[in-house]
Amino acid sequence: MSVSELKIPVNQNILEMEYAVRGPIPIRAAELRKQGKQTIPCNIGNPQALGQDPIAFYRQVLSLLEDPSRIERERGINRLMSQDPEAQAAIGEAGSISGYVLDLAEKILSTHGANVGAYSESNGLFFVREAVANFINERDGFDPGGPLSADPERIFLTDGASEGARHILQLLITGPGDGIMVPIPQYPLYSATIRACDGTQVNYYPDEETGWVFDRGILEESLETAKKDGITVKAIVVINPGNPTGAILDRKTIDEVIDFAGDNGIVVIADEVYQENVYGAEFVSFAKALGDRDVPLVSFHSVSKGFYGECGHRGGYMELRNPPTAAGTDLSFRDIIFKQASVALCSNLVGQLMVYLMVSPPPEGSEPYALYVQERDAILQELEDKATMLREGFKQMDSVECFGRTGAMYLFPRLGKLPEGTNDFDYCMALLEETGLTTVNGAGFGQKEGTHHLRIAFLPPKEMIEEVLPRWIQFHNEYVNR
Amino acid sequence: MSVSELKIPVNQNILEMEYAVRGPIPIRAAELRKQGKQTIPCNIGNPQALGQDPIAFYRQVLSLLEDPSRIERERGINRLMSQDPEAQAAIGEAGSISGYVLDLAEKILSTHGANVGAYSESNGLFFVREAVANFINERDGFDPGGPLSADPERIFLTDGASEGARHILQLLITGPGDGIMVPIPQYPLYSATIRACDGTQVNYYPDEETGWVFDRGILEESLETAKKDGITVKAIVVINPGNPTGAILDRKTIDEVIDFAGDNGIVVIADEVYQENVYGAEFVSFAKALGDRDVPLVSFHSVSKGFYGECGHRGGYMELRNPPTAAGTDLSFRDIIFKQASVALCSNLVGQLMVYLMVSPPPEGSEPYALYVQERDAILQELEDKATMLREGFKQMDSVECFGRTGAMYLFPRLGKLPEGTNDFDYCMALLEETGLTTVNGAGFGQKEGTHHLRIAFLPPKEMIEEVLPRWIQFHNEYVNR
Numbered sequence: 001m002s003v004s005e006l007k008i009p010v011n012q013n014i015l016e017m018e019y020a021v022r023g024p025i026p027i028r029a030a031e032l033r034k035q036g037k038q039t040i041p042c043n044i045g046n047p048q049a050l051g052q053d054p055i056a057f058y059r060q061v062l063s064l065l066e067d068p069s070r071i072e073r074e075r076g077i078n079r080l081m082s083q084d085p086e087a088q089a090a091i092g093e094a095g096s097i098s099g100y101v102l103d104l105a106e107k108i109l110s111t112h113g114a115n116v117g118a119y120s121e122s123n124g125l126f127f128v129r130e131a132v133a134n135f136i137n138e139r140d141g142f143d144p145g146g147p148l149s150a151d152p153e154r155i156f157l158t159d160g161a162s163e164g165a166r167h168i169l170q171l172l173i174t175g176p177g178d179g180i181m182v183p184i185p186q187y188p189l190y191s192a193t194i195r196a197c198d199g200t201q202v203n204y205y206p207d208e209e210t211g212w213v214f215d216r217g218i219l220e221e222s223l224e225t226a227k228k229d230g231i232t233v234k235a236i237v238v239i240n241p242g243n244p245t246g247a248i249l250d251r252k253t254i255d256e257v258i259d260f261a262g263d264n265g266i267v268v269i270a271d272e273v274y275q276e277n278v279y280g281a282e283f284v285s286f287a288k289a290l291g292d293r294d295v296p297l298v299s300f301h302s303v304s305k306g307f308y309g310e311c312g313h314r315g316g317y318m319e320l321r322n323p324p325t326a327a328g329t330d331l332s333f334r335d336i337i338f339k340q341a342s343v344a345l346c347s348n349l350v351g352q353l354m355v356y357l358m359v360s361p362p363p364e365g366s367e368p369y370a371l372y373v374q375e376r377d378a379i380l381q382e383l384e385d386k387a388t389m390l391r392e393g394f395k396q397m398d399s400v401e402c403f404g405r406t407g408a409m410y411l412f413p414r415l416g417k418l419p420e421g422t423n424d425f426d427y428c429m430a431l432l433e434e435t436g437l438t439t440v441n442g443a444g445f446g447q448k449e450g451t452h453h454l455r456i457a458f459l460p461p462k463e464m465i466e467e468v469l470p471r472w473i474q475f476h477n478e479y480v481n482r
Numbered sequence: 483m484s485v486s487e488l489k490i491p492v493n494q495n496i497l498e499m500e501y502a503v504r505g506p507i508p509i510r511a512a513e514l515r516k517q518g519k520q521t522i523p524c525n526i527g528n529p530q531a532l533g534q535d536p537i538a539f540y541r542q543v544l545s546l547l548e549d550p551s552r553i554e555r556e557r558g559i560n561r562l563m564s565q566d567p568e569a570q571a572a573i574g575e576a577g578s579i580s581g582y583v584l585d586l587a588e589k590i591l592s593t594h595g596a597n598v599g600a601y602s603e604s605n606g607l608f609f610v611r612e613a614v615a616n617f618i619n620e621r622d623g624f625d626p627g628g629p630l631s632a633d634p635e636r637i638f639l640t641d642g643a644s645e646g647a648r649h650i651l652q653l654l655i656t657g658p659g660d661g662i663m664v665p666i667p668q669y670p671l672y673s674a675t676i677r678a679c680d681g682t683q684v685n686y687y688p689d690e691e692t693g694w695v696f697d698r699g700i701l702e703e704s705l706e707t708a709k710k711d712g713i714t715v716k717a718i719v720v721i722n723p724g725n726p727t728g729a730i731l732d733r734k735t736i737d738e739v740i741d742f743a744g745d746n747g748i749v750v751i752a753d754e755v756y757q758e759n760v761y762g763a764e765f766v767s768f769a770k771a772l773g774d775r776d777v778p779l780v781s782f783h784s785v786s787k788g789f790y791g792e793c794g795h796r797g798g799y800m801e802l803r804n805p806p807t808a809a810g811t812d813l814s815f816r817d818i819i820f821k822q823a824s825v826a827l828c829s830n831l832v833g834q835l836m837v838y839l840m841v842s843p844p845p846e847g848s849e850p851y852a853l854y855v856q857e858r859d860a861i862l863q864e865l866e867d868k869a870t871m872l873r874e875g876f877k878q879m880d881s882v883e884c885f886g887r888t889g890a891m892y893l894f895p896r897l898g899k900l901p902e903g904t905n906d907f908d909y910c911m912a913l914l915e916e917t918g919l920t921t922v923n924g925a926g927f928g929q930k931e932g933t934h935h936l937r938i939a940f941l942p943p944k945e946m947i948e949e950v951l952p953r954w955i956q957f958h959n960e961y962v963n964r
Contacts, residue, residue: 002629003814004778004804006747008716011679014653014818015808022604022824030603044827048599056551063549066832067541073573077559080572087569090562091555117530119786119793121512122504147484159641159796162826170678171496192825196652197493234490265488296486304601311601312831314641322486326497332485336496342504343674344644345526348830349794350548 017195019188020444025428029438039436040464042457045243045409047309047379050459055308055375057368058357060097064105065116065353071102071109078102098367108353116349122342124157124317125349128356132157132317135359140288147292154320154334157355159347160311161273161300164318166193167340168269168298171333172234173199179231180269181222183214185412185445185453187243187271202226202233205448208414211404212247216256223264235267236260238286241274241407244445244455248281248407254289262295267324270299273316274408276306279384281405290321296333297321303354305409307379315351315358386465387411387458393469397476409459412442415452417480424452427479434475435468499677501670502926507910511920521918522950524939527725527891529791529861532941537790537857539850540839542579546587547598547835553584553591560584580849590835598831604824606639606799607831610838614639614799617841622770629774636802636816639837641829642793643755643782646800648675649822650751650780653815654716655681661713662751663704665696667894667927667935669725669753684708684715687930690896693886694729698738705746717749718742720768723756723889726927726937730763730889736771744777749806752781755798756890758788761866763887772803778815779803785836787891789861797833797840868947869893869940875951879958891941894924897934899962906934909961916957917950 022044029039041049048054064070074097081088081096108114111127123129133150142148158164169180173194179202182190194201204222206214219236226233238257240249261268270286290297303315323333346352362368387406394400399416415424424441431437431454442453460468504526511521523531530536546552556579563570563578590596593609605611615632624630640646651662655676661684664672676683686704688696701718708715720739722731743750752768772779784798805815828834844850869888876882881898897906906923913919913936924935942950 002776002804004776004806006776006778006804006806007809008654008747008749008778008806008815009656009810010653010808010815010818011656014822015811015813017821017825019821019824022821022827044601046601048597049595049601054599059549063545063552066548067545069538070545076573080569083572084569087562087566087572090565090569091558113531115530116794117536117792119526119528119531159830160827166826171492172490174491174493189825196822196825265490267490294484294486294488296488296490310599311827312598314828314830322484322488324486324488324490326492327489328491329497331497333490333492336492339499339501339504340496342501343499343671343678344648345504345642345793346796348641348796348833350832351830 013195013198017192018444019192020440023440023444025432025440026438028429029432032432032436037436039432039438040460040468041438042459043438043440045305045457045459046311047409047459048311051461052309052379052459053375054310055372057101057362057372058308058310058354060101060368061105061108061357062350062353064097064101065108065350068105068109071106074102100362100367108356114353116353118349120346120349120352122346123155123338124347124352126152128157128352129153129155131356131359132319136287136319140285150287150319154323156318156337156341157347157352158316158318159314159351160304161271161302161316161318162189163347164298164300164316165189165269165271167318167337168235168267169193169199170197171336171340172267173197176200177230177232179226179233181219181233181236183237183239183242185244185442185447186237187239188444188446190237191446200231202231203446206245206247208403208448208451212242212245214253216260219257219260233264233266235269237269237271239271240286241277241283243271243274243408244410244412244440245404246407246410246412247404248278248283251284251289254284254286258286258290258293258295262293267296267298270297272299273302273305275301276380277383277408279380279387279406281407287319287321294322296324303351303358307376308358309379310354313351313354314348315354317355382462383409383458386460386462389462389465389469390456390458393473396473398480400476409457410455411458412453412455415454415480418452419480419482424454427452428454430479431472431475435471437468437472495677495680499674500926501674502922505922505926507907507914507922508920510911511914514914514918519918521914521920522942522946523920524941525920525922527787527939527941528793529891529941530793533943534791534861534941535857536792537854539583539844539854540790540792540836542583542850543587543590543839544832544835546579546583547590547832550587550591553588556584582844582849590838596835598835600831602828602831602834604828605637605820606829606834608634610639610834611635611637613838613841614801618769618801622767632769632801636805638800638819638823639829639834640798640800641796641833642786643753643784643798643800644671645829646780646782646798647671647751647753649800649819650717650749651675651681652679653818653822654749655679658682659712659714661708661715663701663715663718665719665721665724667726667924667929668719669721670926672719673928682713684713685928688727688729690885690930690933694724694727696735698742701739701742715746715748717751719751719753721753722768723759723765725753725756725890726892726894726922727886728889728892728894729886730760730765733766733771736766736768740768740772740775740777744775749778749780752779754781755784755787757783758862759865759890761862761869761888763889769801769803776804778806785833785840789858790840791861792836795833795836796830797836799837864944865891865940868942868944871944871947871951872938872940875955878955880962882958891939892937893940894935894937897936897962900934901962901964906936909934910936912961913954913957917953919950919954
């Protein structure tokens with residue numbers, strides 16, 4: 001097929017927007033795969049692509065929701081199996097679908113609108129938003145119905161967390177004079193979306209060597225610089241646990257962010273999709289820390305991360321607290337975001353129902369409970385173990401340091417030594433060619449001037465890490481000393 | 483929960499953007515439902531919300547893809563049932579999952595990346611894009627591998643068709659001086675997205691009384707008017723079959739659009755999501771009519787419409803032909819759209835796999851074939867019958883006329899008579915309050931000045947139409963003559 005000879009002027013923001021997580025390095029990896037070379041996709045937090053098994057409970061329920069006629073059929077099979085040992089043998093090890101799962105699927109399907117084949121309301125199925133509200137109340141200790149209780153009408157179900165970020169940034173940004181504060185390094189969803197919306201990215205710099213800690217002084221400094229440049233800061237993005245750094249914020253830092261935002265009349269955008277990936281540390285949500293302070297807060301969660309790892313289902317939610325009003329109108333951000341969500345009709349229904357399952361785990365004592373807990377704990381333990389294996393490897397790499405404790409699904413080691421004239425992009429490309437390991441170079445996350453890093457998702461199976469790590473160490477020590 | 487006292491300046495384009503399909507009338511309907519009143523949601527093409535059953539084949543396969551462990555189990559059940567009549571009785575009427583379906587699910591799952599829990603490549607799973615290319619080649623009679631053969635690398639899998647429209651419009655529009663031609667009336671996805679992207683909507687007017695026909699003269703007129711206003715037209719949107727009109731374009735009109743676009747150096751955006759909803763008429767795709775002419779074409783298809791009706795799965799695709807180059811660069815639109823798609827990571831995987839099933843129906847002679855054909859034909863026949871019932875009703879309504887033949891899922895009758903000082907919004911609101919029928923008024927689609935219409939999706943079950951139609955006729959004749 002031909003390319004047209006037509007040359008058409010296009011939106012410069014789209015042209016210049018960058019998204020390194022799926023940029024030149026992963027594109028090169030795809031080429032290598034086509035040539036038959038094995039690659040290890042650590043450029044992205046995509047656990048099931050690296051062999052992580054899904055939680056059985058989720059999939060059993062979703063499978064029934066896709067084909068509701070199966071519910072009665074499975075009940076028949078269960079009756080037969082309980083009566084007939086031959087049937088049990090024939091049906092095999094896969095065993096039966098528990099009564100709890102069958103009842104749950106039936107209950108979901110009897111709820112208004114719960115049909116994977118139908119559009120839902122623009123903000124998502126009501127009963128799912130209600131379940132999300134209950135989850136937040138329970139997580140954060142809010143009294144249901146009390147003044148801090150989560151409100152299903154201020155929850156939006158979204159295709160992953162990215163969609164929510166797009167809505168709020170598109171609404172806030174009126175032009176290049178509007179700035180959004182982002183931590184450096186940051187997840188490039190934010191830089192790309194700010195750029196696509198014609199806004200200005202305002203960087204703030206957590207301190208690497210103290211474990212990516214920051215305080216109000218660092219935020220004020222960044223705000224002052226922006227003001228001097230004539231930029232009006234509209235919001236601050238915080239990613240907790242951090243991506244790419246894995247840093248986990250303590251209560252004091254979160255409080256400082258909220259007070260900073262309140263004092264300066266800006267919105268807090270809290271990306272909390274890694275809230276389950278804390279490996280023993282405490283996760284404090286922005287909603288909990290916010291309490292009754294009158295600061296607008298938008299927070300995200302997703303089915304893609306945690307121990308769920310259901311990236312392909314593209315489920316997520318966004319919660320608004322203290323939504324502001326659009327200047328010159330009496331319209332709340334909630335109502336405007338509802339309209340934005342309407343244009344895309346609704347997020348995918350299977351993803352919405354996966355959000356329901358994420359926030360409604362099987363209760364203690366129910367049939368699926370024991371396996372669910374076992375799978376959950378095993379996944380989280382294995383993630384932590386794999387991070388530790390990689391960290392041990394870094395110690396054998398010349399001038400590599402990895403600061404802070406383990407969080408999220410990533411390590412972000414600093415490359416203290418590189419051959420003259422090369423940068424971390426060159427390093428990651430060479431690493432890919434040499435070992436198949438696909439990572440993202442630090443510049444893709446907007447690292448601090450003069451530093452070099454890479455981000456690696458600690459997701460490959462242990463045996464794969466054991467196999468590739470020595471090759472990486474060897475590559476590294478040769479490359480940086482060549 | 484409180485609303486913040488903060489007032490924040492927001493993006494005016496988002497503030498002013500309108501989306502009537504989910505605007506004030508459906509919002510009022512939702513309120514009525516909460517009060518316990520029955521409403522009939524004909525404001526949107528959402529067949530399964532009105533009782534249309536899904537195609538069994540699709541759901542059987544998707545159900546297995548959600549829970550792959552079931553495949554071996556179902557084979558065990560099939561063996562048991564074939565040997566043991568008691569087992570057959572116990573498992574019940576729902577019967578067995580055919581070997582064809584089990585083999586297909588197994589084949590899909592053995593394909594690289596086909597895992598509903600994992601992100602795919604940004605443009606979607608390769609094997610699905612390949613299947614879409616085969617579908618286009620077969621539909622349009624292109625020689626696979628020949629010069630017109632569809633190219634999987636120029637196909638993007640998207641969350642419904644809306645996402646593709648957003649990407650191309652966002653890329654094309656550089657500011658208010660850029661115009662996009664849209665038919666009036668039009669589907670408000672286009673007006674809303676053009677507005678969100680800060681572009682200018684340039685209307686062209688198919689002729690209602692001849693069945694919404696248009697010709698090159700009408701297009702040139704619209705282009706000339708835009709030029710006089712200083713607008714650079716970048717693209718023309720064509721919806722075929724039409725939404726909201728149902729109009730089906732003939733080959734001559736399509737050829738004229740393509741020549742018009744070619745002569746003026748603009749992109750054709752062809753929304754073909756209703757290509758199966760032609761009720762005996764011939765559907766000619768823009769790709770087929772394009773042939774080897776060097777005109778950039780972007781076309782959309784979706785799993786939400788046709789006889790599939792799988793709206794909730796949010797699956798769709800976009801095909802590019804003759805992608806232009808971005809001025810001042812050597813970047814093809816294909817590569818820039820790939821980057822845009824990357825920022826949202828990928829469309830949902832179940833939707834992608836539903837696209838695969840849409841373009842890969844069970845072949846003649848396979849076990850699911852007979853039922854598939856029966857379900858497909860019954861759905862399309864019933865849609866046509868229901869449109870006819872409504873058209874018959876219009877004849878009993880004072881001064882209502884509905885032009886053109888039946889296409890898509892909508893009728894767009896003209897209200898020739900309304901009480902002084904009222905408009906079609908007032909009419910649709912009153913119709914909702916009186917009968918529960920939820921429609922969208924013509925102004926929501928940008929109808930021609932001085933005319934009044936409504937759009938109704940002809941989706942409710944026949945018994946429901948039989949029940950509500952007399953009440954609508956009575957309401958109508960009283961309302962317009964009050």
